[in-house]
Amino acid sequence: xxxxxxxxxxxxxxxxxxxxxxxxxxxxxxxxxxxxxxxxxxxxxxxxxxxxxxxxxxxxxxxxxxxxxxxxxxxxxxxxxxxxxxxxxxxxxxxxxxxxxxxxxxxxxxxxxxxxxxxxxxxxxxxxxxxxxxxxxxxxxxxxxxxxxxxxxxxxxxxxxxxxxxxxxxxxxxxxxxxxxxxxxxxxxxxxxxxxxxxxxxxxxxxxxxxxxxxxxxxxxxxxxxxxxxxxxxxxxxxxxxxxxxxxxxxxxxxxxxxxxxxxxxxxxxx
Amino acid sequence: xxxxxxxxxxxxxxxxxxxxxxxxxxxxxxxxxxxxxxxxxxxxxxxxxxxxxxxxxxxxxxxxxxxxxxxxxxxxxxxxxxxxxxxxxxxxxxxxxxxxxxxxxxxxxxxxxxxxxxxxxxxxxxxxxxxxxxxxxxxxxxxxxxxxxxxxxxxxxxxxxxxxxxxxxxxxxxxxxxxxxxxxxxxxxxxxxxxxxxxxxxxxxxxxxxxxxxxxxxxxxxxxxxxxxxxxxxxxxxxxxxxxxxxxxxxxxxxxxxxxxxxxxxxxxxxxxxxxxxxxxxxxxxxxxxxxxxxxxxxxxxxxxxxxxxxxxxxxxxxxxxxxxxxxxxxxxxxxxxxxxxxxxxxxxxxxxxxxxxxxxxxxxxxxxxxxxxxxxxxxx
Numbered sequence: 001x002x003x004x005x006x007x008x009x010x011x012x013x014x015x016x017x018x019x020x021x022x023x024x025x026x027x028x029x030x031x032x033x034x035x036x037x038x039x040x041x042x043x044x045x046x047x048x049x050x051x052x053x054x055x056x057x058x059x060x061x062x063x064x065x066x067x068x069x070x071x072x073x074x075x076x077x078x079x080x081x082x083x084x085x086x087x088x089x090x091x092x093x094x095x096x097x098x099x100x101x102x103x104x105x106x107x108x109x110x111x112x113x114x115x116x117x118x119x120x121x122x123x124x125x126x127x128x129x130x131x132x133x134x135x136x137x138x139x140x141x142x143x144x145x146x147x148x149x150x151x152x153x154x155x156x157x158x159x160x161x162x163x164x165x166x167x168x169x170x171x172x173x174x175x176x177x178x179x180x181x182x183x184x185x186x187x188x189x190x191x192x193x194x195x196x197x198x199x200x201x202x203x204x205x206x207x208x209x210x211x212x213x214x215x216x217x218x219x220x221x222x223x224x225x226x227x228x229x230x231x232x233x234x235x236x237x238x239x240x241x242x243x244x245x246x247x248x249x250x251x252x253x254x255x256x257x258x259x260x261x262x263x264x265x266x267x268x269x270x271x
Numbered sequence: 272x273x274x275x276x277x278x279x280x281x282x283x284x285x286x287x288x289x290x291x292x293x294x295x296x297x298x299x300x301x302x303x304x305x306x307x308x309x310x311x312x313x314x315x316x317x318x319x320x321x322x323x324x325x326x327x328x329x330x331x332x333x334x335x336x337x338x339x340x341x342x343x344x345x346x347x348x349x350x351x352x353x354x355x356x357x358x359x360x361x362x363x364x365x366x367x368x369x370x371x372x373x374x375x376x377x378x379x380x381x382x383x384x385x386x387x388x389x390x391x392x393x394x395x396x397x398x399x400x401x402x403x404x405x406x407x408x409x410x411x412x413x414x415x416x417x418x419x420x421x422x423x424x425x426x427x428x429x430x431x432x433x434x435x436x437x438x439x440x441x442x443x444x445x446x447x448x449x450x451x452x453x454x455x456x457x458x459x460x461x462x463x464x465x466x467x468x469x470x471x472x473x474x475x476x477x478x479x480x481x482x483x484x485x486x487x488x489x490x491x492x493x494x495x496x497x498x499x500x501x502x503x504x505x506x507x508x509x510x511x512x513x514x515x516x517x518x519x520x521x522x523x524x525x526x527x528x529x530x531x532x533x534x535x536x537x538x539x540x541x542x543x544x545x546x547x548x549x550x551x552x553x554x555x556x557x558x559x560x561x562x563x564x565x566x567x568x569x570x571x572x573x574x575x576x577x578x579x580x581x582x583x584x585x586x587x588x589x590x591x592x593x594x595x596x597x598x599x600x601x602x603x604x605x606x607x608x609x610x611x612x613x614x615x616x617x618x619x620x621x622x623x624x625x626x627x628x629x630x631x632x633x634x635x636x637x638x639x640x641x642x643x644x645x646x647x648x649x650x651x652x
Contacts, residue, residue, distance in 0.1 A: 172379055173381055173383060173384075175348060176381040177394070178367070178369050179348075180369075180395035180442070182369055182398045183369055183398075190394075190398075191383060194385045195383075195384070
């Protein structure tokens, strides 16, 4: 056995304690989530004391008008914001990969990815102040503020997978299209866009999930009665915590896992 | 034969003069400079060539000689820094690629991965807004021409390299361009497939009658396929001519060395007239050779002789060069004898192996090397 082992190539997996440390990391990552999921099926009122299996908190959440309204609002905002962000990100990605090197290219990357670097709370306060001024000036206090804010911080999340896709795409396809009588617009329409589509879909999904999930900026920007699902749940925690919050979280988790899995499948396609 | 001297280099064009009506492509003093300042690179330096309608024309040279740059300019992917490119008599230098009736077979093929074989072939015709029925008919014709009917609904990732090559050809030929450009299209194929495709390409060119401009660094490929060849080096065209011209009458040492194996010898000039020259090689050999027109020989000139034109015999005979066999390389149809001359020069002689001639020379044997004066080419440098 020892002789056999000596001839095997080095593997990080044979470092002493590797398995133990890796297992511990996974436990720390997933134990809380598994606990949350388990207690969403609790028959009792407590989020810590198991009293048997039941669907009652899912039924209660489903019937809760506030949860219904917040869910619809979250979906509307996420759909609009990820749509806007994806269009903007697609144009930005084309502009930064399909042109020759230009001065300030690095600065452009930094500016596009700004929401990833500026602390969210700073953006939230800034938006609160600016939107307050606009509200006073225009009198409008609808959902557009939330949509605009979400669209802004979703851009880098949509931009990164789209840019990655474009960078992996040989410019020769566009050259060949131009050689075969395609004008720049038709080259984009018939070659660039279909080839980058998996990247666009992946970017849109990532943006959708990020928007659906946001608490900090939403909490600062929303007007009264504009709770999204996450801010509604935050509000609930200030009062009595029931497994209803677990049930909503579990549902949200399920949707996110589905979307992120789809994202991975799509981003690995045709490479 | 027409000869031009530009910047110390000889440009010999055995073709017709440049305002010939049958010229499909004409490059007039085309230069291309990339970058600026210290990093400035001159890819092409005042290149002028004419490509005739319906011919198989090859741009041949080592990598970095500017052949691909010239091809990309004909396609419209690059624009000349100075000079002009004419297509069928009209200046296309500034036209974008999609407005030129010229199609390209790319080195990487660049087949659209999201389209099927048939859709790839139809692409150019669709962009030209041809009627659907005409597109379908042309695609079918192209598919049968490159023998890919069975594969028409496959994605291009599901076919082999040789098949991709055929699809790339069909896609570029479908719009019936005036000129087909081929950018080292055979370099990715293995030897057997490459030989097949060489024949296939010649057949397609013959069938379609389209002017082919072929770029390669492979001299053998150029010799077998071309009607005419332009040999390029460092942004200059050194010689334009038929494969026979280029091989038998190289314009200079670079062309002679780049096209096939060759022997170079230095000779002393004894006397010369306008078209003949009397030379002395070492002690043993004097000969009369043709002097290329327009050349004023100095005291010494360089001679090139192909290995197959050298004759070997035992011992020393009258007008020959004495030497010793230093190596023997058996190649099946013929044998290469490396001969070290008494003067110190090293020559290679190619002797055909046939049952009739049982001449065999061993290593270390004294031999005499002779050749016909008519097989000798005198060079200026």
